Structures are given as structure tokens and as C-alpha cells.
Amino acid sequence: MNSPPRILDLADLAWAFGLIAIAIGLLQWQRVGLAGQMALAAARSLLQLLVMGFGLQVIWQLDRPWVTVVGICAIASLTTIAATNRIGDRMKNLLPIVGGAIFTGLIIAVGYTILVVIKPTSWDRPQYLLAVTGVCLGYLLNNAAIAGERLIGEIDRHQAAIETHLSLGATPAQAIASYRQVAIKSALLPTIDTLMVAGLVTIPGFLAGGILADIQPVNAAGYQIAILFAVMASNTIAVILVTAGIANRCFNRAAQFRSFDEN
Incomplete structure (x- = not known):
């Protein structure tokens, strides 16, 4: 039987930002000018998805x-x-x-x-x-x-x-x-x-x-x-x-x- 998927914690999500750091570094290298926007987008998506996740978790647990x-x-x-x-x-x-x-x-x-x-x-x-x-x-x-x-x-x-x-x-x-x-x-x-x-x-x-x-x-x-x-x-x-x-x-x-x- 397959084991259930591992639950990601905040430390795992922090490590995921390494991918954004790579992308930002590449944009800086190419002088595209989107590094700041990408960093802001990543931060907003993290905050928004976490808030939505906790909100949906409440709905899920109440089950009304x-x-x-x-x-x-x-x-x-x-x-x-x-x-x-x-x-x-x-x-x-x-x-x-x-x-x-x-x-x-x-x-x-x-x-x-x-x-x-x-x-x-x-x-x-x-x-x-x-x-x-x-x-x-x-x-x-x-x-x-x-x-x-x-x-x-x-x-x-x-x-x-x-x-x-x-x-x-x-x-x-x-x-x-x-x-x-x-x-x-x-x-x-x-x-x-x-x-x-x-x-x-x-x-x-x-x-x-x-x-x-x-x-x-x-x-x-x-x-x-x-x-x-x-x-x-x-x-x-x-x-x-x-x-x-x-x-x-x-x-x-x-x-x-x-x-x-x-x-």
C-alpha cells in the first residue's frame, strides 16, 4: 500500500523559495527588469494561498x-x-x-x-x-x-x-x-x-x-x-x-x- 503524501511545513515552503531565488537570479543576469515583480508575486502567492488554505481547512472541518x-x-x-x-x-x-x-x-x-x-x-x-x-x-x-x-x-x-x-x-x-x-x-x-x-x-x-x-x-x-x-x-x-x-x-x-x- 502506498504511504500517504507527506505534509509540507513552513520550512519546506521556505526551501521552495530557492526556486524563486534561482529564477530571480537568472532575470537579474539577463537584465530583464522583472526580478522585483517576481519576488513580490511569489510573496503574495505564498501569503494568499496560506490564508486560503487555512480558510478552506476551517470550512472542511466544520463540514456544515x-x-x-x-x-x-x-x-x-x-x-x-x-x-x-x-x-x-x-x-x-x-x-x-x-x-x-x-x-x-x-x-x-x-x-x-x-x-x-x-x-x-x-x-x-x-x-x-x-x-x-x-x-x-x-x-x-x-x-x-x-x-x-x-x-x-x-x-x-x-x-x-x-x-x-x-x-x-x-x-x-x-x-x-x-x-x-x-x-x-x-x-x-x-x-x-x-x-x-x-x-x-x-x-x-x-x-x-x-x-x-x-x-x-x-x-x-x-x-x-x-x-x-x-x-x-x-x-x-x-x-x-x-x-x-x-x-x-x-x-x-x-x-x-x-x-x-x-x-
């Missing part, structure tokens, strides 16, 4: 459905704020649109994965909800931000063309459709590419973590498949809703185009 749900809502809310900030301030009050899109995609994809695919003995087991939700949110942060930022940029560059389409009798949805499609593709293509190479040239993170946790590789691969498909579904739903919400904000009730100054 309401605690798990509150924890997930808190993480999803922070994800929403971060994604909204990355989109920028050219269009104001995007938080409800981004938040609604992220929570909708998350609830549908995670709910389906837990209840239909994984089917644990109890749906509210924190290890399942936290694992699937956490991976999905990592992708949702980037993809929702990319979709919103790209669509606003496309609209900003093609205002004249949109107004021309409207003057020729096009509906708001028709006038903006091609720009929404560009934004959706831009957001989802990186995730599709990740799906394409998973298990071919890379070992996905959840699969690698499962192997480290002494889960049978085939079983870990099954969970990785379920999670990747949940990621794809949640991101598709969220990206479509984000772009639809932004597109809707660009027109008034009379189907007239509104500039970003009016939003």
Missing part, C-alpha cells in the same frame, strides 16, 4: 452546508469584483452584469457536475463543492474580464458602423452581433486550447494534485474530465451573459445607440 455555501459565495464575490475591475471603467456599474453572469454559470455547471456526474453520497460535501467551484472560478475571472474588455473595445472602435447599421434598419442585436461574436471567441479560445491539450502534452493541475493525494490515476483523470467540462460550460454561460448584458446597455429603449459617456 451553510458554511460551505457562504465560503463559496465570498470567493465568487471577490472573483466578480476582480473581473469587473479588469474590464475597466469605460462602462460604469458593470458589477451586477458580471456578478450575475459568473454566479449563473457557476450554479448551473457546478450543480450539474455534483448532482449528475459525481453524485456524492451527500451533495454538500465541502471537498467536492470547493474543488469544482475553485477551478471554475479561476477560469471565470479571466474569461469574463476578457469578454467584457474585448466587447467594449470593439464597440468603442466601431461606433460609426453600429450607428450605420441601425440607420439602415438593423436591430440592436444585429448591429452588434459580429462584435459580440469576436468577444466570445477571444474569451473562450484559450480555454478550448487548454481542453485540446489536456492529457496530451500537459498533466492538468487537478490530476496532478489527485496523484499527489494518492488517488488512483485513472480515478483522478475521471475527476479532471468532469471538472474541465464544468469549466467549459460555466465559462461559456458566463461569457455569453456578460456580452449580452454589455450589449444591452449600449442601446436605449428606442433602440438608439448610447455612447459610453451616457452609460
Whole structure:
């Protein structure tokens, strides 16, 4: 029987910083100018992951459905704020649109994965909800931000063309459709590419973590498949809703185009 994975302590993590020291030294040697940023990023990641680890440990040990749900809502809310900030301030009050899109995609994809695919003995087991939700949110942060930022940029560059389409009798949805499609593709293509190479040239993170946790590789691969498909579904739903919400904000009730100054 395989022995359980060894628990890493702070001394082990301190030794892990030797790798960062090597990377920083190489950057200094090449005079790239990123050494300070890498050191700051490493320190932040250490602090943030330790805080998250202790927080998830509390949720895990309490093992109460309401605690798990509150924890997930808190993480999803922070994800929403971060994604909204990355989109920028050219269009104001995007938080409800981004938040609604992220929570909708998350609830549908995670709910389906837990209840239909994984089917644990109890749906509210924190290890399942936290694992699937956490991976999905990592992708949702980037993809929702990319979709919103790209669509606003496309609209900003093609205002004249949109107004021309409207003057020729096009509906708001028709006038903006091609720009929404560009934004959706831009957001989802990186995730599709990740799906394409998973298990071919890379070992996905959840699969690698499962192997480290002494889960049978085939079983870990099954969970990785379920999670990747949940990621794809949640991101598709969220990206479509984000772009639809932004597109809707660009027109008034009379189907007239509104500039970003009016939003």
C-alpha cells in the first residue's frame, strides 16, 4: 500500500523559495527588469494561498452546508469584483452584469457536475463543492474580464458602423452581433486550447494534485474530465451573459445607440 503524501511545513515552503531565488537570479543576469515583480508575486502567492488554505481547512472541518455555501459565495464575490475591475471603467456599474453572469454559470455547471456526474453520497460535501467551484472560478475571472474588455473595445472602435447599421434598419442585436461574436471567441479560445491539450502534452493541475493525494490515476483523470467540462460550460454561460448584458446597455429603449459617456 502506498504511504500517504507527506505534509509540507513552513520550512519546506521556505526551501521552495530557492526556486524563486534561482529564477530571480537568472532575470537579474539577463537584465530583464522583472526580478522585483517576481519576488513580490511569489510573496503574495505564498501569503494568499496560506490564508486560503487555512480558510478552506476551517470550512472542511466544520463540514456544515451553510458554511460551505457562504465560503463559496465570498470567493465568487471577490472573483466578480476582480473581473469587473479588469474590464475597466469605460462602462460604469458593470458589477451586477458580471456578478450575475459568473454566479449563473457557476450554479448551473457546478450543480450539474455534483448532482449528475459525481453524485456524492451527500451533495454538500465541502471537498467536492470547493474543488469544482475553485477551478471554475479561476477560469471565470479571466474569461469574463476578457469578454467584457474585448466587447467594449470593439464597440468603442466601431461606433460609426453600429450607428450605420441601425440607420439602415438593423436591430440592436444585429448591429452588434459580429462584435459580440469576436468577444466570445477571444474569451473562450484559450480555454478550448487548454481542453485540446489536456492529457496530451500537459498533466492538468487537478490530476496532478489527485496523484499527489494518492488517488488512483485513472480515478483522478475521471475527476479532471468532469471538472474541465464544468469549466467549459460555466465559462461559456458566463461569457455569453456578460456580452449580452454589455450589449444591452449600449442601446436605449428606442433602440438608439448610447455612447459610453451616457452609460
